[in-house]
């Protein structure tokens with residue numbers, strides 16, 4: 001009995017899957033590029049807002065640039081590293097109801113659903 005068709009079938013299936021994988025990868029790359037463009041736009045918008053706020057504060061005599069830079073350094077150092085970033089280290093949180101530990105960013109307990117206490121604003 002001739003079973004060559006099986007080889008042909010699997011060869012076509014394999015080629016179809018490879019083609020689909022290539023399309024999936026291309027689609028994922030396009031989505032990632034679009035996300036990056038949106039992120040860059042959002043960062044540019046944030047920079048504009050911050051620059052505007054700094055300008056008006058300086059114009060109104062709230063502070064000058066040197067004072068602002070000093071305060072910015074102080075805030076930068078408050079997370080333990082002078083690196084031009086502010087990345088406070090959140091700690092895991094214990095649930096006030098069941099006592100189990102939840103992730104740093106949890107808003108409600110992942111075990112019992114009780115809302116976790118609000119974090120301090122500053």
Ligand SMILES: [Zn+2]
Nearest residue numbers: 095098109112
């Ligand atoms: Zn809980």
